[in-house]
Amino acid sequence: MAKILVIDDEPSIRSTLRDILEYEKYEIDEAKDGQEGLKKLLSEHFDLALCDIKMPKMDGLEVLDRAVEAGIETQFIMISAHGNIETAVDATKKGAFDFIEKPPDLNRLLLTVRNALDKSTLVNETKTLRKKVARKYDMVGESEPIVQVKETIEKVAPTEARVLITGPNGTGKELVARWLHEKSNRSGAPLVEVNCAAIPAELIESELFGHEKGSFTSAVKQRIGKFEQANGGTIFLDEIGDMSLSAQAKVLRALQENKITRVGGDKDIKVDVRVLAATNKNLKEMIAENSFREDLYHRLSVIVIKVPPLKDRKEDIPLLADRFLEDVANDYGNAKKKISGQAIKKLQQHSWSGNIRELRNVIERLVIMSGPEITEEDVVKYTEISQ
Numbered sequence: 001m002a003k004i005l006v007i008d009d010e011p012s013i014r015s016t017l018r019d020i021l022e023y024e025k026y027e028i029d030e031a032k033d034g035q036e037g038l039k040k041l042l043s044e045h046f047d048l049a050l051c052d053i054k055m056p057k058m059d060g061l062e063v064l065d066r067a068v069e070a071g072i073e074t075q076f077i078m079i080s081a082h083g084n085i086e087t088a089v090d091a092t093k094k095g096a097f098d099f100i101e102k103p104p105d106l107n108r109l110l111l112t113v114r115n116a117l118d119k120s121t122l123v124n125e126t127k128t129l130r131k132k133v134a135r136k137y138d139m140v141g142e143s144e145p146i147v148q149v150k151e152t153i154e155k156v157a158p159t160e161a162r163v164l165i166t167g168p169n170g171t172g173k174e175l176v177a178r179w180l181h182e183k184s185n186r187s188g189a190p191l192v193e194v195n196c197a198a199i200p201a202e203l204i205e206s207e208l209f210g211h212e213k214g215s216f217t218s219a220v221k222q223r224i225g226k227f228e229q230a231n232g233g234t235i236f237l238d239e240i241g242d243m244s245l246s247a248q249a250k251v252l253r254a255l256q257e258n259k260i261t262r263v264g265g266d267k268d269i270k271v272d273v274r275v276l277a278a279t280n281k282n283l284k285e286m287i288a289e290n291s292f293r294e295d296l297y298h299r300l301s302v303i304v305i306k307v308p309p310l311k312d313r314k315e316d317i318p319l320l321a322d323r324f325l326e327d328v329a330n331d332y333g334n335a336k337k338k339i340s341g342q343a344i345k346k347l348q349q350h351s352w353s354g355n356i357r358e359l360r361n362v363i364e365r366l367v368i369m370s371g372p373e374i375t376e377e378d379v380v381k382y383t384e385i386s387q
Helices: 011-023 034-043 060-069 085-093 106-136 144-156 173-182 204-209 245-257 283-288 294-300 314-332 341-348 355-369 376-382
Strands: 003-007 027-031 048-052 075-080 098-101 163-166 191-195 234-238 259-261 268-270 274-279 303-306
Touching (some): 003 011, 011 027, 011 106, 027 034, 034 048, 034 060, 048 060, 048 106, 060 085, 075 085, 085 098, 098 106, 144 173, 144 303, 163 173, 173 234, 173 274, 204 245, 204 259, 245 259, 245 294, 314 341, 341 355, 341 376, 355 376
Parallel strands (some): 003 027, 003 048, 048 075, 075 098, 163 274, 163 303, 191 234
Antiparallel strands (some): 259 268
């Protein structure tokens, strides 16, 4: 049930609005002036405030100003018997959802209330979604290796420097890339991810740079490539070591000249992208084998961030296990399971060749297969971790 606060110095108006809105099954509270209204807004949650403008002690526009300054997300509908265009414009500029003149038309009032509450619901859902997304990409850990990674991200993210992220599979290289983007000046623009290992060699150039209609047999229409999609933002080239030498040459040109050419095209297209790359391979060895361009390596590796394997940060396993237990519980709609200290110690003894990804899978398996508390015996029984 939506909760609405009516702020008005006229008892008859408050009473009328209460009767109308309670009939519509809303929960109603009242405040006799601006000061009382602001006090209630600061101490309780309301989905909507119907606020008179002309009131003693504190007028409605000041209540609105103070609420916005305090970060209160309640929607405001301003009401006044002395309204004009200037007042309405001023109220909406300050953050009010709408302005209604007294005496309010019943149909317009109810429609405006419903629309304002719909917006309030949307704002809350968006906020919840953002929290879920932020949690999904959170970097959990307090060990020295992971603290160093976080500190490097803080220093490097606000710059335009290209970053090469290295580390074994499953360590979270994509998380590092995401945080570099989120903490950069480009965070409002797209982060476009490209898994170079998942794209066939003959299609990688089309994927990165796009193609013109008719440039090859299946090119039935023009396609915009990932570099153009990321214009103004960041492109993340994951598993860059799997890219063909031909595509490497074109990426190098894009980095040197800030422009690309679509496959089958002859027009240069300017692009403004920050390039982040990641690999689990030793690119220096690949350079010696002539399978990776040295000039591209130096272009990409202005900053190198080495993401540590889980075996080098085992003190983070209790924190990671706790997070995964909570995530799995949320995913399955169950209560969060406990895990014994001995079970944690057993997990810390494992080599974790699959790193964070492997640990997450093991925790999910243990949640499914074990009893109310995950024990050391469960870890041995339901995983490949031996006695």
